[in-house]
Amino acid sequence: MTDFYLNYFTLGDESYRPFPMKTSLDKYIADLMKDVKADYARRENDTIVKLELYRVDVSPKKEDLANIQVPPKKEMLKLIKLVGDYWTNPKEVQRDRVHILVKAEIIRNSVLSPEVPVGGKRSRAEEDHNKSIENFKKARISYYIGISHSTASTAAKHDNFIQQQRGKDYMLNGRPRKHTGLPIVLYHPVFGNFLSNLQSSDPLDPDFERQVLEYLWASQEIYEAVRKSQVEHGDNSRDASIRDALENLLSQPWELSEGAPDTAAINAAVFVDRPIVQPLTDYMWVGSNPSKPKEIRSVARVFDCVLQAQKELKVYYTELASQDPRSLDPSPFPYPNHFIADTGEQVNFDYISALEPLSLDASSYLKSSKSHIIPDKLVFLAKLRNVESPTRVVVKFVEYYNSDAHKLLAKEGLAPKLLYDGTAHESRPLGPDYYMIVMEYVNGVDLGRSDDLTLPLCVGENVERALSVLHGADIVFGDLRSPNVMLVKGADDKITGAKLIDFDWCAKHMKGRYPLDLNVNGNVTWADGVRPGELMKKEHDNVMKEYLFVLRELV
Structure with missing residues (x-):
C-alpha cells in the first residue's frame, strides 16, 4: 500500500518542532507508536515513554504549538486500529499541518550515557550536568535581580506578597503548596542538628533556664508597648518570615524568628535558586502559662537550640569568609556527599x-x-x-x-x-x-x-x-x-x-x-x-x- 507522511509533535518539546513520519494506511497504531518513539530517539537522542497519540489538525507555528491542548482521553488513538481508520485518504493530508499530538514523558538520556569520555571528548552526561549547573547559577542571578527593586518591608506586605507569589519571583515557602522546596535539612547540617537537639532529654543549665524565665516575665511586661508600636506603624500587614528572608538573602543557610510579641516561632531559610523558607518549630507562647507550667522548659530548650545553631553558623561563615569568593560554587544538590x-x-x-x-x-x-x-x-x-x-x-x-x-x-x-x-x-x-x-x-x-x-x-x-x-x-x-x-x-x-x-x-x-x-x-x-x-x-x-x-x- 502507498506510503505517506504524517507530522507529529511531542508535547513538552520546547524546541516546538514537528517531525514528519512515514507510514501507511495498513499499519497498526501500535506499530506507528513504536515508529514515533524510534524516530524521536534518532532525532533528539532522548527517549519518550508512556506514549499517547491523538489526532489533531493544527498549525506548526511555535505560538500555536505552545498553546495546544490535549484532547479528551476517549479520543486517544486505539492501538488495535489501523492508520487508515483515522486518515482514510492520504491525498487529503495537508503537508503543512501537524496531524499527531504525542503526549509522553521525555527522558533525557544523559542519565543513561557512558561516564567515560570517548576520544578525549566530554561525555553527554558531563555536558548536561555542566549545563544544568550553569542554568542553576543563572536562575539565582535572575531571581536576585528580579527582587532588587523592592525593599524587604514593602515585599512583606500581604498584597505585595500575593503578587510576588503569583509572578516569576516567588519564594518557596509553601504558600501556595506548589511553591514548596525540598526539605531544608538537605542543604546544611545546622537544620538537622537543630531539630535533633530539640528532642534531647539532656538537662539544661539551671542558670540558663532562670535567665529564660526572667526574659519571659520581662517580655510580658512590655507586651502592650510593643503591640502599640506595631499598630502605629502598620506592621500587622507584614509577614515577618518574608521580611526576614528577603533581608537575609544569602547563598547559604540562616535561621530567623517571627511572631507577635506574645508568640514566637523559629523558621529556617536558604537561598538555592530562590529562597526556601520552612518552619522548624510551631508558634510558642512566650510567657508564663499557669495551665502548662512545664512549657517554660520547652521554650528554654528552643532558646538553647537556637544558641547552638548560632554557634554552628558563626563557625561556618567565619570559614566561608576566609575563602576566595571565586572558589565558592553554589550547588542545587543536597549537602551529604x-x-x-x-x-x-x-x-x-x-x-x-x-x-x-x-x-x-x-x-x-x-x-x-x-x-x-x-x-x-x-x-x-x-x-x-x-x-x-x-x-x-x-x-x-x-x-x-x-x-x-x-x-x-x-x-x-x-x-x-x-x-x-x-x-x-x-x-x-x-x-x-x-x-x-x-x-x-x-x-x-x-x-x-x-x-x-x-x-x-x-x-x-x-x-x-x-x-x-x-x-x-x-x-x-x-x-x-x-x-x-x-x-x-x-x-x-x-x-x-x-x-x-x-x-x-x-x-x-x-x-x-x-x-x-x-x-x-x-x-x-x-x-x-x-x-x-x-x-x-x-x-x-x-x-x-x-x-x-x-x-x-x-x-
Missing part, C-alpha cells in the same frame, strides 16, 4: 542529576511541586569519587525505609545492592525525620516507562520470586506498581530480568498500614482493601502483581 561503607571506609560521591521516579507521582494524591529547579523527588543519581572506574549510584532521602526487605531481595539478586543504610546509624545529621539511602545504579528502565507490550518470561518470574521471598518473611511490599519494577538490561540493551525498587512502604503483614496520603482518586488501580491508613496484607501484593502485566504478554 559521602557515606561510610561496611568496611568502615568513607566513600565520597558527586551528584549528577535529580531522578524523577514515578512511584510518588501516582501513589500520593499530593501532586508534585513544579516550582523548583530541582524536582521535589528526593532521589538523585551520583557517581562515586574514590574508585578506579566510574561507578554510578542512586542516593535517596526517605522518612521511612524497610532496609530488611531491601536486603532480603538484594541477596537474591531481585533488588539493587544496598550500599548504605542510614536507618542503621545513630548519627542523624538530617534530623529526626530523614535518612539517606545509597544503592547501586541498575542499567535499565522501570516497567512504568516501558512501551514494550511483550516482555521476557523471566520478568514475571522474578517478580513472582521477589514476592515469595518477602511473603516468606511475613513482609508486604505494598506499592507493587509498574514504576517500582525495574527491567534490567544487559550490555546488548536486551531485558535480562527484573528487580523491585522503592521499599518505603514495606511492612509486616497485618501490622503495617498504608500511607494516609495514598491516592484513591482514580488514576491508580489498587487491590480491594487498599485504602489510606488500612492494614497491609499479602493478598494485596498478589492482586497488584496481576495488574502489572494485564496489558503485556510474557513470552
Whole structure:
C-alpha cells in the first residue's frame, strides 16, 4: 500500500518542532507508536515513554504549538486500529499541518550515557550536568535581580506578597503548596542538628533556664508597648518570615524568628535558586502559662537550640569568609556527599542529576511541586569519587525505609545492592525525620516507562520470586506498581530480568498500614482493601502483581 507522511509533535518539546513520519494506511497504531518513539530517539537522542497519540489538525507555528491542548482521553488513538481508520485518504493530508499530538514523558538520556569520555571528548552526561549547573547559577542571578527593586518591608506586605507569589519571583515557602522546596535539612547540617537537639532529654543549665524565665516575665511586661508600636506603624500587614528572608538573602543557610510579641516561632531559610523558607518549630507562647507550667522548659530548650545553631553558623561563615569568593560554587544538590561503607571506609560521591521516579507521582494524591529547579523527588543519581572506574549510584532521602526487605531481595539478586543504610546509624545529621539511602545504579528502565507490550518470561518470574521471598518473611511490599519494577538490561540493551525498587512502604503483614496520603482518586488501580491508613496484607501484593502485566504478554 502507498506510503505517506504524517507530522507529529511531542508535547513538552520546547524546541516546538514537528517531525514528519512515514507510514501507511495498513499499519497498526501500535506499530506507528513504536515508529514515533524510534524516530524521536534518532532525532533528539532522548527517549519518550508512556506514549499517547491523538489526532489533531493544527498549525506548526511555535505560538500555536505552545498553546495546544490535549484532547479528551476517549479520543486517544486505539492501538488495535489501523492508520487508515483515522486518515482514510492520504491525498487529503495537508503537508503543512501537524496531524499527531504525542503526549509522553521525555527522558533525557544523559542519565543513561557512558561516564567515560570517548576520544578525549566530554561525555553527554558531563555536558548536561555542566549545563544544568550553569542554568542553576543563572536562575539565582535572575531571581536576585528580579527582587532588587523592592525593599524587604514593602515585599512583606500581604498584597505585595500575593503578587510576588503569583509572578516569576516567588519564594518557596509553601504558600501556595506548589511553591514548596525540598526539605531544608538537605542543604546544611545546622537544620538537622537543630531539630535533633530539640528532642534531647539532656538537662539544661539551671542558670540558663532562670535567665529564660526572667526574659519571659520581662517580655510580658512590655507586651502592650510593643503591640502599640506595631499598630502605629502598620506592621500587622507584614509577614515577618518574608521580611526576614528577603533581608537575609544569602547563598547559604540562616535561621530567623517571627511572631507577635506574645508568640514566637523559629523558621529556617536558604537561598538555592530562590529562597526556601520552612518552619522548624510551631508558634510558642512566650510567657508564663499557669495551665502548662512545664512549657517554660520547652521554650528554654528552643532558646538553647537556637544558641547552638548560632554557634554552628558563626563557625561556618567565619570559614566561608576566609575563602576566595571565586572558589565558592553554589550547588542545587543536597549537602551529604559521602557515606561510610561496611568496611568502615568513607566513600565520597558527586551528584549528577535529580531522578524523577514515578512511584510518588501516582501513589500520593499530593501532586508534585513544579516550582523548583530541582524536582521535589528526593532521589538523585551520583557517581562515586574514590574508585578506579566510574561507578554510578542512586542516593535517596526517605522518612521511612524497610532496609530488611531491601536486603532480603538484594541477596537474591531481585533488588539493587544496598550500599548504605542510614536507618542503621545513630548519627542523624538530617534530623529526626530523614535518612539517606545509597544503592547501586541498575542499567535499565522501570516497567512504568516501558512501551514494550511483550516482555521476557523471566520478568514475571522474578517478580513472582521477589514476592515469595518477602511473603516468606511475613513482609508486604505494598506499592507493587509498574514504576517500582525495574527491567534490567544487559550490555546488548536486551531485558535480562527484573528487580523491585522503592521499599518505603514495606511492612509486616497485618501490622503495617498504608500511607494516609495514598491516592484513591482514580488514576491508580489498587487491590480491594487498599485504602489510606488500612492494614497491609499479602493478598494485596498478589492482586497488584496481576495488574502489572494485564496489558503485556510474557513470552
